[in-house]
Amino acid sequence: MSDDPAESREYRIGELAAATGVPVRTLRYYQERKLLPPPRRVGRIGLYSEDHLARLRMIGSLLDRGHTLEGIRELLSAWEQGRDIGAVLGVEKAVTTPWSHETPVTMSLGELAELFPGEVDQESLKQAVELGILQMDGDQVTHWSRRQLDASVALVRAGVPLAEVLAAGRQVQRGLDELAAVFVEMITTHVVGRIHDQDLDELTRTLAELRPGAQVAVEAGFARAMDRRVRAEIDKVLGRLTSS
Structure with a gap:
C-alpha cells in the first residue's frame, strides 16, 4: 500500500456518497448488484478505499454513455477477469456508435x-x-x-x-x-x-x-x-x- 495519505484514504459510506455525489441508498444498491465490492470492515464500520471511488466514477461515466447497470456489471466483471476494459469498451463503441448522423x-x-x-x-x-x-x-x-x-x-x-x-x-x-x-x-x-x-x-x-x-x-x-x-x-x- 502507498504511504501517500491521498492514495490510502478510506471513506465511511456517507463520506463516499459526498465525494462521488451518489446517494447512500444507491451505493447500497450497487453493492447488492455486485457492482461495488464490499468495504473493509472494522467492527460495524465499513471503510471504502480509493479503488471504490475510482470504480464509482467509472460506473457514472458508463451510465452517462447510456449503459444499463446490467451491462456495466458485465463490463466490470470482464475487467476483473483480466480483460482490458479499454478493449471491451472499444467493442462497445463499435457496436453502439450511431449509424446515422442526422441534424435535428x-x-x-x-x-x-x-x-x-x-x-x-x-x-x-x-x-x-x-x-x-x-x-x-x-x-x-x-x-x-x-x-x-x-x-x-x-x-x-x-x-x-x-x-x-x-x-x-x-x-x-x-x-x-x-x-x-x-x-x-x-x-x-x-x-x-x-x-x-x-x-x-x-x-x-x-x-x-x-x-x-x-x-x-x-x-x-x-x-x-x-x-x-x-x-x-x-x-x-x-x-x-x-x-x-
Missing part, C-alpha cells in the same frame, strides 16, 4: 404548421411523436432529421397529404426494423458470437468495417427497387396515354 431541427409549433399549411393537427402530431419523428417540449418541437423534414415538405408541396406521408413513414419504419433485425442477427451470430475466439481489438476493427457495407447494401437495394417500381408505373401511364 427545433422550431415552434407555429413554424412547423407554416411548413405544412392546413395539415398539422393533434392527430398528425401524435402520430409523428409515436414514430419518433418529433419530440415535443411545450410549444417547441424537434424533428430528428433535417433531411427527412425537407423530404416530407417536398412531398406535401407536391400534393401528397401529410397523413399519407406519416402512414408511409410508419410502413417504412416497420420494414426497416425488420431489415435491421436481419443484419443484427447475422452479425451477432457470425461475428460477435465468436468473441471468445478472436482478439477484442480485431473484433472492434471487424465491426467498424461492417458498418458501411450494411448501409450500402440497404441504400443500393432500395435504389434498385425504386428503379423497378418507377419504370413499371411509367409504363402504365404511357400505356394509358397511348390507348386514349
